[in-house]
Amino acid sequence: MSLCLQARQLACERDDRWLFEGLDLDIHSGEIVRIEGPNGSGKTTLLKILSGQLSDYHGELYWGGAPMHEVREHFLANLLYLGHAPGVKAGLTPLENLAWYQALSGEQGSESAREEALAHVGLSGFEDVPAGQLSAGQQRRIALARLTLTQRALWVLDEPFTAIDRHGVGALEAQLVAHANAGGCVLVTTHHELTASPVLRRVQLG
Template sequence: MYNGARLIRVFDVPEYSGRTPVNMSHPPRRSGVKVKPLPVELDGLACERDERELFASLSLRLEPGEVLQVAGPNGSGKTSLLRIMAGLLPPSAGDMRYGGNSVYHGAGREDWRRQRLYIGHAPAIKGALTAEENLAWLCALSSPVGTEQIWQALEQVGLRGFEDVPCHNLSAGQKRRVALARLYLEQHPVWILDEPFTAIDKAGVTALENHIMAHAQQGGMVIMTTHHGLDHLPGVRCLDLGQAN
């Protein structure tokens, strides 16, 4: 049983290089933070699954421009916490507020869903649709995008030439990159990402790191789980669910 978690701030890391993602000579027009997010507050959050407490008394505050890595051993509740923060799973106790309003009730709930982009561990890609069709469908849920923008986003994630390929013909890593292309299309100020570096190659990892840091530098907020080390990135906060206060 965990009674909270230790919050660590990473210091003494190399200065961010400021390099832009690959192929940025023609960046998608929709990328970037249009509206800066408001503070996010966790107040005594707890989660139980199958009558087992995963975490409890979890409280912290995130400001615009921050990157939070959620860490911990398997079964500590990392994915559950991200789903709770995305508003997809209710906490067993506590509350989460965005700009002072609960994200689980009333107008605050709808506002939060407009502000955050959640990409889960499973890519949520339909195999019968092409990469382009998948992105058009996913983005239509918030704000439609054009074909040119989609092709540019796919180029950013290394999938130039795969626009018309049905996704059931893509590898796991390629499907993951199709999902991550949404980060170059949608303008949600808050990103919630579950293991975003899974199944992508070294070049893709570097490009995604750069894009995440650029989003934060523009005032966006990123919350993610990952087994990929982030110690070399400046100012990343780490919330360890496996360590009690």
């Protein structure tokens, strides 16, 4: 099965207003697709639909050529979604947070791999501090460490640059490009200008 997410005639209505209609989208291996649009134009909703979280839409989704509902498990096993909320438990340490995410995908993982992933996002020294005591940017970085830790082909990232400092933004952008160059694909919303991405494709909403 090839890495390919397709949407056909996608439409979504919220409060008697069409967020988008007749949207056709093909996302292939090696691409970075950026969803653009003003606030409230349905970027997050579109990402949630494309990551299989919402069922309240019109149109069809295909994963590797097969209808989504038939291959949902395969799709989920290859998807890494980072939402608006980072999904980091304030009461757990960064290491414990990552351990749970690794276990969710069915692997035990190793402590050293998790420490390495945290070091990669600049959190060495904070491994055992409860995440609630870290700053918003650091909590976001815990979530971003999953990009390094878990091998997934399709990344769906909703505003991943929120609260990240300038240095971190550069590193993350490089990571997105490297992922696309390695054959993965990235679907991202951001108000941040992506400068380092030669393969960027834009989808305009609203």
